[in-house]
Amino acid sequence: MDWTILRELRKMVSNWCSAWPFPSKQESALKALGTEGLFLFSSLDTDRDMYISPEEFRPISEKLTGSTPTASYEEEELPPDPSEETLTIEARFQPLLPESMTKSKDGFLGVSRLALSGLRNWMTAASPSAVFAARHFRPFLPPRGQVELGEPWWIIPSELSVFTGYLSNNRFYPPPPKGKEVIIHQLLSMFHPRPFVKTRFAPQGAVACLTAISDFYYTVMFRIHAEFQLSEPPDFPFWFSPGQFTGHIILSKDATHVRDFRLFVPNHRSLNVDMEWLYGASESSNMEVDIGYIPQMELEATGPSIPSVILDEDGNMINSRLPSGEPLQFVFEEIKWQQELSWEEAARRLEVAMYPFKKVTYLPFTEAFDQAKAKNKLVHSILLWGALDDHSPILTLLNESFISTWSLVKELEDLQSNQENPSHKKLADLHLEKYSFPVEMMICLPNGTVVHHINANYFLDITSMKPEDIENNVFSFSSTFEDPSTATYMQFLKEGLRRGLPLLQP
Template sequence: MGRSRPGERGPPSPGPAAPTAPPPLYTRTLALLGAVLIAAAAAVTARAYARLTEAQAAARQQESAVKALGTEGLFLFSSLDTDQDMYISPEEFRPIAEKLTGSIPTTSYEEEELPSDPSEETLTIEARFQPLLLESMTKSKDGFLGVSRLALSGLRNWTTAALPSALFAARHFRPFLPPRGQVELGEPWWIIPSELSVLTGYLSNNRFYPPPPKGKEVIIHRLLSMFHPRPFVKTRFTPQGAVACLTAISDFFYTVMFRIHAEFQLSEPPHFPFWFSPAQFTGHIILSKDATHVRDFRLYVPNHRSLNVDMEWLYGASENSNMEVDIGYIPQMELQATGPSIPSVILDEDGNMIDSHLPTGEPLPFVFEKIKWQQKLSWEEAARRLEVAMYPFKKVTYLPFTEAFDQAKAKNKLVHSILLWGALDDQSC
């Protein structure tokens, strides 16, 4: 019982179980995932290889360009090749063509943006300009030792305003009006907002020609072009832009005070860039609330300090080339309206056009009603608010050296002394 007889076999012992075949759907999923991973890896490899190939091609192209043109020649070529495709298009070559032929296009973006209208009021703006005093530059103390004469050629040759006078329509100054709903005295708003920050860094030094102005930049560009043909309405460094605030309000008029940070490029190829950065442009405009009439306009670089201009120029053909820096003093850089805006066409009561001149040849005199201001803000307070808008650190009061100790003693506080090469609250330091 329980034993097997000789010659008989017992039941076969169970062996290892055969592997179970995976479901068909699972197999297909794994295969598809593997294919996707392989394709993704191949795509990444292809992109990396393409970038490497492009970088190698660009390096070879750069090396070839240096051999063909030399470092200085490549710098000139790159300054014209704005899209960096290593080809000069007719549009990119235009500045050189104009310089060589002496021709100026019959139309420009300014004329397209600021069309004339014979039925509107116009005013004449005059430019008053006295060149920078070379003896005010620190490098003049040693006779500009080590400074190339070519480097300063643009500065030395800039002795007069590019355009002594120009005619503007009153409505061209509409960008100086406050934003809709903003009618508080002294509340700043941006005419041209800054596009730079600590994160964005600064704009390139290696430029000659300003970008075409857009929108509210157009009127400021046109005004500054009266001084020099290459104004940049946005500076390379912060604080950039233009800020304004109301200083007086009447039933029909505003007085607007403004502050503009702009700079000029005084050189053209084949010279290296030379940047001329006034401390600031400030001024005011009195205009009607619908911008159909301008009663007064003035824009100028303040000249009450011993230094009011920063200058920087390159000594090489790249962004990392050596740069010289200096500061100086310009006695006068000013735009002033010769009088209020007046109608371009004068009509009588029946709508007929009449002569705008007296029999003697003199223009008809216009009598303007005196403006009765309902609210006013002092110039000093308005200037302070615009200053704080440009330089938020000015919310803290900075005092002259001697006054600081009197305040410290009265408030029982310590004195933090700062020594500056120029002014703290403008571009000349």
């Protein structure tokens, strides 16, 4: 998890207020409009000049008049080709299960229905079916000269990192997609009309690798980090961020034929969506965060791409779509793959490309403690979301001295309620006893005893302080690292070793 996420949630409003260039006008506006009115005004006043220009007012105008903004981009079109192949893609969508939300369930107590209206009203895919030309999928081809099986490449590079910050939450409409972003934007628009191809937080973008190669075809597996804005003015922004989109495409090496395509949000874990929404303008109640489960969010081709007409060598049409509208019937040759890579291995490589800290193996919860017992090592455990960045000193220490795991709270609650395995129940009990929202990092003995832990909020407090203001030398910064987050996490791990190693069984 990018630590800037949590830091941004707590400081966004205070930063907004301190950055306002007209404090006296801000006070007058607050008296005239109230906190929520001023917040709406600020969401439109993008240049912070205390004046709403016609362009800034456009989102409200479109909302009130019912008009929709015209697309401000055009895909780079190739000359029309009547014989080019097209394929039909269908969207399958089951809405998020409200009862899966961890903080806002039980009838969404304490959360206004208005804040969740975009989520509640999103019951079906925006476009159940759409037709694409095969050539639209050219961005999924590997870069020239890169044909190594399993070697990742970026379709859409991430422009953010823990060092470069994050993008504003206070937005409603996606920026115009460019280049290779266009096809992904069009695909995701089948689910909802406001997809953001680049997420607010790192890692952004889309990464891919080859999983099979033949004489004429590639199978490409991909992973996409994108999110959706479910609200429009005058409502407050509501961000819907699936953990990932993944899938595969089988296409010819010249992208004139697509044999198969599938894109989906993985649903094998109990939670797979992050949600964040603004619901007021005060510092204490500005942003709400929750996670939940969406059973199905999937796109799939109904069959291989086919031409609508067949031309002879002179360009004369010799066959076309039947009068009934039924497509032409084709028999496709069987593809003989020369090299293949398993889905599991490809998924692992794409995950490491997105999250370099995954170079450390994170085992399933109970398996991690089994290995810790066998190897007489401490367990480095993260409860709820993953953490860390690509800092080699931390990776080295984790690989050498710890067995690592990360878990969702709900998964441990399921273990806790399972009476059939008392040892697993005890491990879950010990973890949940130390857990506080949103993320808890722990160092444990192989029997599950927690010898050291730190909450993400406290971690952020430490890393946002100046070194001279820190009194607790357990979390003092080291001059070895430029990044306070890295230094503090290294100190956390070392303190865990200091406390835990003497307690390991000889």
